Amino acid sequence: MNAENNSKDTGTSTALMTDMYEYTMLDAALQDGTAGRQSVFEVYTRHLPAGRRYGVVAGTGRILDALADFQPSEDELRFLSDRHIVSQTTIDWLEHFRFTGTIRGYREGEIFFPDSPILQVEGSFGECTLLETLILSILNYDSAVASAASRMVTAAKGRPCMDMGARRANEYAAVAAARAAIVGGFQGTSNLLAAKEYGFKAIGTAAHSFTLLHDSEREAFQGQIQALGKGTTLLTDTYSIEEAVRTAVEVAGPELGGVRIDSGDLGSLAQQVRAQLDSLGATKATITVTNDLDEYAIASLQDAPVDSYGVGTMLVTGSGAPTCAMVYKLTERENSDGVMQAVAKKSVGKASVPGRKLAYRSYHNGVADAEHVISGAEEALAAYKPEQDWRDLLVTYVDHGQSMPEYQGGQAVLDAREHRAKALEEMPINALSLMKGEPVLPTLVRSI
Amino acid sequence: MNAENNSKDTGTSTALMTDMYEYTMLDAALQDGTAGRQSVFEVYTRHLPAGRRYGVVAGTGRILDALADFQPSEDELRFLSDRHIVSQTTIDWLEHFRFTGTIRGYREGEIFFPDSPILQVEGSFGECTLLETLILSILNYDSAVASAASRMVTAAKGRPCMDMGARRANEYAAVAAARAAIVGGFQGTSNLLAAKEYGFKAIGTAAHSFTLLHDSEREAFQGQIQALGKGTTLLTDTYSIEEAVRTAVEVAGPELGGVRIDSGDLGSLAQQVRAQLDSLGATKATITVTNDLDEYAIASLQDAPVDSYGVGTMLVTGSGAPTCAMVYKLTERENSDGVMQAVAKKSVGKASVPGRKLAYRSYHNGVADAEHVISGAEEALAAYKPEQDWRDLLVTYVDHGQSMPEYQGGQAVLDAREHRAKALEEMPINALSLMKGEPVLPTLVRSI
Numbered sequence: 056m057n058a059e060n061n062s063k064d065t066g067t068s069t070a071l072m073t074d075m076y077e078y079t080m081l082d083a084a085l086q087d088g089t090a091g092r093q094s095v096f097e098v099y100t101r102h103l104p105a106g107r108r109y110g111v112v113a114g115t116g117r118i119l120d121a122l123a124d125f126q127p128s129e130d131e132l133r134f135l136s137d138r139h140i141v142s143q144t145t146i147d148w149l150e151h152f153r154f155t156g157t158i159r160g161y162r163e164g165e166i167f168f169p170d171s172p173i174l175q176v177e178g179s180f181g182e183c184t185l186l187e188t189l190i191l192s193i194l195n196y197d198s199a200v201a202s203a204a205s206r207m208v209t210a211a212k213g214r215p216c217m218d219m220g221a222r223r224a225n226e227y228a229a230v231a232a233a234r235a236a237i238v239g240g241f242q243g244t245s246n247l248l249a250a251k252e253y254g255f256k257a258i259g260t261a262a263h264s265f266t267l268l269h270d271s272e273r274e275a276f277q278g279q280i281q282a283l284g285k286g287t288t289l290l291t292d293t294y295s296i297e298e299a300v301r302t303a304v305e306v307a308g309p310e311l312g313g314v315r316i317d318s319g320d321l322g323s324l325a326q327q328v329r330a331q332l333d334s335l336g337a338t339k340a341t342i343t344v345t346n347d348l349d350e351y352a353i354a355s356l357q358d359a360p361v362d363s364y365g366v367g368t369m370l371v372t373g374s375g376a377p378t379c380a381m382v383y384k385l386t387e388r389e390n391s392d393g394v395m396q397a398v399a400k401k402s403v404g405k406a407s408v409p410g411r412k413l414a415y416r417s418y419h420n421g422v423a424d425a426e427h428v429i430s431g432a433e434e435a436l437a438a439y440k441p442e443q444d445w446r447d448l449l450v451t452y453v454d455h456g457q458s459m460p461e462y463q464g465g466q467a468v469l470d471a472r473e474h475r476a477k478a479l480e481e482m483p484i485n486a487l488s489l490m491k492g493e494p495v496l497p498t499l500v501r502s503i
Numbered sequence: 504m505n506a507e508n509n510s511k512d513t514g515t516s517t518a519l520m521t522d523m524y525e526y527t528m529l530d531a532a533l534q535d536g537t538a539g540r541q542s543v544f545e546v547y548t549r550h551l552p553a554g555r556r557y558g559v560v561a562g563t564g565r566i567l568d569a570l571a572d573f574q575p576s577e578d579e580l581r582f583l584s585d586r587h588i589v590s591q592t593t594i595d596w597l598e599h600f601r602f603t604g605t606i607r608g609y610r611e612g613e614i615f616f617p618d619s620p621i622l623q624v625e626g627s628f629g630e631c632t633l634l635e636t637l638i639l640s641i642l643n644y645d646s647a648v649a650s651a652a653s654r655m656v657t658a659a660k661g662r663p664c665m666d667m668g669a670r671r672a673n674e675y676a677a678v679a680a681a682r683a684a685i686v687g688g689f690q691g692t693s694n695l696l697a698a699k700e701y702g703f704k705a706i707g708t709a710a711h712s713f714t715l716l717h718d719s720e721r722e723a724f725q726g727q728i729q730a731l732g733k734g735t736t737l738l739t740d741t742y743s744i745e746e747a748v749r750t751a752v753e754v755a756g757p758e759l760g761g762v763r764i765d766s767g768d769l770g771s772l773a774q775q776v777r778a779q780l781d782s783l784g785a786t787k788a789t790i791t792v793t794n795d796l797d798e799y800a801i802a803s804l805q806d807a808p809v810d811s812y813g814v815g816t817m818l819v820t821g822s823g824a825p826t827c828a829m830v831y832k833l834t835e836r837e838n839s840d841g842v843m844q845a846v847a848k849k850s851v852g853k854a855s856v857p858g859r860k861l862a863y864r865s866y867h868n869g870v871a872d873a874e875h876v877i878s879g880a881e882e883a884l885a886a887y888k889p890e891q892d893w894r895d896l897l898v899t900y901v902d903h904g905q906s907m908p909e910y911q912g913g914q915a916v917l918d919a920r921e922h923r924a925k926a927l928e929e930m931p932i933n934a935l936s937l938m939k940g941e942p943v944l945p946t947l948v949r950s951i
Contacts (some may be wrong), residue, residue: 080709087725225645249520251582402740402741
């Protein structure tokens with residue numbers, strides 16, 4: 056987000072958005088001669104949040120932005136040196152640091168499952184190890200929000216969902232959340248910085264404070280309409296909703312844009328307000344509901360005359376799953392003879408699958424039926440021929456240090472939203488269920 | 504965090520870390536003449552997360568940092584104008600914007616309850632309304648993390664807790680989380696940017712990838728010790744823990760600093776590893792455990808020979824409560840006659856308490872027994888005499904636009920940690936219970 060602000064002397068780059076051990080491992084590896092070993096790291100998750108049927112990848116475009124800014128400033132290098140976190144050898148190495156590796160992975164908006172190789176980062180151990188925390192921070196949070204958003208959008212059955220969650224997330228995370236919400240199928244955001252950075256539709260109504268500020272509700276509505284036009288959305292639950300709706304139509308006339316309800320039993324209130332609006336001739340005025348909505352609350356409102364949903368807390372906190380459990384694991388590396396070898400840890404309950412991977416989705420009668428993860432040596436994978444109707448799930452994000460511009464910026468987010476919609480359409484119908492259950496596709500991992 | 508990066512032309516300030524409605528309300532209020540009305544906004548929460556006994560305030564120091572940077576850049580003003588979010592009158596007003604109001608509130612590290620007036624922001628409606636989302640974003644996230652951290656620290660009974668959660672939070676939120684963890688009683692963080700920004704102790708061990716990178720575990724341990732000294736902490740669960748511990752002591756000798764265990768049944772493994780270390784003469788080597796710890800897991804390890812806890816996911820996601828439910832409500836404002844009036848909305852289930860507030864804590868035999876919130880007109884509050892042993896909970900953070908430096912920077916975070924420890928000591932013993940229950944103090948709200 057702040058690429059333009061980074062300066063070589065005092066700026067904040069993304070290079071210290073890491074855990075200390077990444078720098079100390081780099082330092083030790085530079086000293087014992089292993090830092091240059093060619094390595095493949097993989098991002099994947101061992102499990103989805105309990106009961107979830109699928110996840111939605113988000114954040115990869117932001118990784119490319121963060122990479123562009125991953126050069127420690129002089130100030131940051133001084134910190135690493137003054138605190139004796141790394142030796143002078145490493146400071147020298149970092150002065151010229153630029154990621155020259157290759158990153159492949161699932162598209163933004165792609166559906167993922169346990170063991171999906173969401174991202175693979177290939178380069179020297181030194182350059183890849185530095186990116187661990189930053190990549191995980193971005194993917195874990197953004198994918199948590201996009202995955203929750205996607206369920207809400209499904210529950211909304213075509214009615215627009217809008218992000219209003221900024222106040223319930225860290226102020227920077229809020230911008231990422233707005234972006235991830237769009238990936239997950241949302242239509243707009245109340246967050247201005249996100250709207251500016253990515254060109255998103257910005258939305259908003261008014262707070263209760265605006266009504267309270269004025270000597271009467273009528274004066275508040277008049278003030279809002281004067282400034283924003285009759286198409287604006289008026290907040291109606293500061294005092295009596297019935298009175299507010301009457302006043303709203305009196306002030307705006309039947310051209311009133313809409314009203315927002317932010318408390319009470321939203322379903323029955325929406326019925327009452329719709330009837331009242333219609334009786335007053337404001338048949339085109341829309342009803343927006345807000346107030347701690349989640350996918351279940353949205354689903355319960357499907358018969359209520361609601362036109363759009365403003366979602367806050369539960370969106371930006373991943374609706375019960377505020378982070379994904381994605382990890383970043385070394386799966387292949389050069390040995391002392393310069394030969395690439397698959398590697399894996401054996402920790403109890405946390406063993407990893409060795410080797411670099413390909414990933415495909417197979418279909419039966421047009422419906423996805425399995426995820427195929429093929430692991431093997433580079434040459435074996437290059438020669439591998441998938442079944443004809445399998446869809447290749449991997450794209451190249453960074454090729455030898457060169458980021459692909461089509462995955463960055465606001466258009467990439469809209470592309471990701473479209474991709475999510477298509478990928479979800481291909482899934483078994485169970486994917487759309489809010490009932491707790493198993494992942495809708497099995498992931499079949501196999502070595503060649 | 505990026506105050507130094509802001510430039511008047513292209514920089515990112517904190518001024519768009521808002522919901523759009525704050526700017527449209529400002530615009531409407533400037534046009535109808537109400538923007539200049541003197542106003543008091545209050546931050547409070549209607550409830551704690553289910554079952555929690557208390558919360559810990561965190562983030563106020565960061566609000567002061569964010570305020571210093573709350574001037575829209577030219578680029579941001581252009582966005583507001585090009586998108587027709589506000590009128591030219593408002594653009595002109597924003598060009599000279601500087602917050603000139605007053606902010607009072609609970610100290611960082613203070614214990615809070617439902618209805619505690621955590622922050623009160625006083626100034627013109629226009630300047631105060633712009634800060635709503637930014638203030639809530641900061642307080643809601645930081646206090647969620649500090650509140651969870653505080654429970655973990657209590658459960659750890661004096662053993663140090665370390666933040667290792669960066670990878671499970673947005674990359675900027677991770678820095679705020681590290682800071683909030685310290686407020687909540689943590690001793691250090693793995694996050695380098697937080698360590699740099701606030702001067703915190705940086706901690707870390709090594710990842711499994713470092714062991715896997717080398718041709719043998721022995722070579723990995725040798726490399727790490729070569730670079731970091733024998734006092735380093737070696738990760739022992741990549742292959743066999745028993746073998747790793749033997750190798751660790753062989754390589755480092757009895758001066759080995761410590762080992763980390765990141766999988767399996769941590770309690771019984773810690774017992775085994777302690778016995779093995781002792782039998783090998785490494786009696787001073789410490790044991791750090793990690794792996795999805797929360798306050799309950801930490802409590803269950805109190806009899807295990809563990810020296811420190813590395814906490815990740817559950818810390819930075821607030822251990823089940825990833826945000827607080829704090830809101831920002833107008834409680835008093837000037838009417839059209841220039842007279843200050845208490846105001847409150849009446850929304851179902853979300854009614855607010857009108858008027859500006861004082862807040863005190865009372866004690867019985869040295870133990871806190873109630874929170875007293877006194878609301879009233881400015882003059883009445885100025886004349887109010889609390890009971891002699893009541894502790895005044897409010898401090899002034901910003902006085903007519905002037906921020907108090909003692910609440911900013913790294914030392915303020917350490918002061919907040921100390922304040923939390925003292926404030927928690929004064930609480931009824933139930934505050935330390937991890938059992939679900941009611942807030943340990945009642946909040947008695949009264950108008951004068």
